Amino acid sequence: MANDFLFSDEPEQPAEKVNQGYWKVIIVDDEPEVHAVTKLALSDFEFQDKKLKFISAYSGKEAQEIIVQHPDAAIVLLDVVMETDDAGLKVAQFIREVAHNHHARIILRTGQPGQAPERQVIVNYDINDYKSKTELTAQKLFTVVMSSLRSYRDILSIEKSRLGLERIIIASRDLFSAHSMDNFIHGVMQQLTSILGTVDEALYATSLVASNPDDVESNLIVFAGQGDFEKSEGKPIDEVLSIEQLQACNLALSQRSIVYKDNYLFAYCSSRCNHNSMLYVSGIPKQLNATHKHLIEIFAQNVQVAFENVQLQSEIEDTQREIVYRLSEAVEQRSEETGNHVKRVSLISYELACDYGLSEADAEILKHAAPLHDIGKIGIADTILHKPDTLDENEWKIMQTHATKGHEILKNSRRSIIQAGAILAQDHHEKWDGSGYPEGKSGEQIHVYGRIVALADVYDALRHKRCYKAAWPIEKVLDELTLQKGRHFEPKLVDIFIENIAKYEHILKIYPDK
Incomplete structure (x- = not known):
């Protein structure tokens, strides 16, 4: 028994956290000790898997330069009295009115509250919090930074939604105003690129051009393509997709939804005319956030309507031209x-x-x-x-x-x-x-x-x-x-x-x- 050795299990190594980036915090104060104490108090701070990255400025003038260099700063911890009694207030004014940065949260800190009365500052300047240095304990500093970061995160989310909505409106306008079927897939690619940031190739297949549109499974015909699918027009979709791609396509078709893979997606496009259509896009970012997915969903819902409008417009124009030609031919024959x-x-x-x-x-x-x-x-x-x-x-x-x-x-x-x-x-x-x-x-x-x-x-x-x-x-x-x-x-x-x-x-x- 003496020769039997028992070894305790080695403790499991904690999973290494993936660095998701940093929240930038600009500290503006003419006292170096304030910088050191602030960094120490917030050294272990973390919010949504992101730590804080501190950037120091020791005067109002230096702060203005740094703010221009770092427009993505989340928080500015700003001293009021530095080289002048109102240097901090001028920096706050610069952030909002000159740099036009309305996202950063400004926390005003002062050791001399009488120099800038809180009520007056809150009314006259677009700041988000006002604290006296004497009352700003480590816990209170933690609390104000946390609440400010949450506000900053929500503001960015609203801004992304606004930009996304703007892109959807522009995309819908461009597609609905198109008069050429030849330009349709190019328009789709262009608008998806503006939404996602990058797109390699695309394919649009629909039963609308099939000989038997009611036979959904076998009659999704490629109407237009770009990249490797550029020469696939008129072919059944199952002839141009790989087995893996076809499986994803059929899943999107059966679920009438969007199926995401590593770097591509299949989006079922709803139709007001009971036609089935599928949009394939590759080269999409690997990490799509909820906003991107929501925009793609809205876009897919409108693409088919745009396609049907473009086709109807083309048919009307072709009919008008044919009437003109036939009427003119009748006159010439006379x-x-x-x-x-x-x-x-x-x-x-x-x-x-x-x-x-x-x-x-x-x-x-x-x-x-x-x-x-x-x-x-x-x-x-x-x-x-x-x-x-x-x-x-x-x-x-x-x-x-x-x-x-x-x-x-x-x-x-x-x-x-x-x-x-x-x-x-x-x-x-x-x-x-x-x-x-x-x-x-x-x-x-x-x-x-x-x-x-x-x-x-x-x-x-x-x-x-x-x-x-x-x-x-x-x-x-x-x-x-x-x-x-x-x-x-x-x-x-x-x-x-x-x-x-x-x-x-x-x-x-x-x-x-x-």
């Missing part, structure tokens, strides 16, 4: 011109507008409005429209009225495309030298839309057969355009047109007469 004439004029006008320097938005409007330039011909008799010979003087006057008729038909619309069509109808027969109709405008009095479409319209008409003429070869057309430079057409436009003629000729080849 004139015994092919429907492709309006399509060619539309595309040529767009390219010429871009080459001329118009913005992309203006060029797009012009492209979709160009087919309306001859809409007034709907009010011209067939006998005039189809006459193979030269029109007599009276017939020509009647033909000229189509410009005014077209303007009258379109002018009262509030839609940008129709408004542009009204301008084109009225101005596309005006000439640079003032010899055109219906109003004899000249130069820049003619709207730029009218100047561009006039050139595109004449070019296309000359290059194709009409009931009153044969198609002209390109050389003859270019000679005519050069001749009409400064007469019928704006000189700058003619130069740009001739310089880029290959581009416009290519449009004629793509859309020939039927």
Whole structure:
């Protein structure tokens, strides 16, 4: 038995605490002993796994410099009387009014209460507590620091919520105002980045574009993606995700919730139209706080609504454009011109507008409005429209009225495309030298839309057969355009047109007469 040794169990080592950072405390006092005593009294202080980090300033001027360098300081222990009787009060004023720091908690300490009466200081200065050094025992110092830190923590929480709400409002505004499905996923990524701080790639899949939206499990189709998913559009979601990712996706779908993994998430997007959609985002911060998760939840709830609004807006705009084209084609067919004439004029006008320097938005409007330039011909008799010979003087006057008729038909619309069509109808027969109709405008009095479409319209008409003429070869057309430079057409436009003629000729080849 003597050889049997019993060893007591070694005490378990306490788990090492993870350093969660520090609460910064700025001590402002001209007495070094005050700094030493304060640090000693609070040496073992800890709040929410954070210790205190002390920063010392020994004068009002030094305190102002330190406050600017450390805007994230939680508490300022501030002496009133230093190099001057009111040096501390000036520092308090500087913190709030110059540095615009309204988060830091200011605790005013004074050894001479008579120099700055408490009531007057509390009323006139934005401080959070006022203590006499003689009454500030170690326990009272502990209590005031603890209560101040709690206030500071709550203020930061409110501020984060405010900033988060602001970001959500901006995100919703940007997504709901989007008019392009192509920009949708980019907008989602941009707004999530502003909320989370970092995002690597994203994927948006929905049953809305599936052939059978009711079959939820097998018909989540990738609508848009970024990063590795950029080329996954149109594919079923189970073909582009890994097994682990698909499991997380199915869990989010079945629970209609958000599933968080190490560095990515799947968020189920609720729909007002009973469609199922899923948002995948990777590269998110590993430590997401409650505020971030709440913002992601709000964002996911609104993404699907934004998507449906963007899709509806696109469908409305596409419908409007199709109606414009079909109506214009009907008018052109009455004139015994092919429907492709309006399509060619539309595309040529767009390219010429871009080459001329118009913005992309203006060029797009012009492209979709160009087919309306001859809409007034709907009010011209067939006998005039189809006459193979030269029109007599009276017939020509009647033909000229189509410009005014077209303007009258379109002018009262509030839609940008129709408004542009009204301008084109009225101005596309005006000439640079003032010899055109219906109003004899000249130069820049003619709207730029009218100047561009006039050139595109004449070019296309000359290059194709009409009931009153044969198609002209390109050389003859270019000679005519050069001749009409400064007469019928704006000189700058003619130069740009001739310089880029290959581009416009290519449009004629793509859309020939039927």
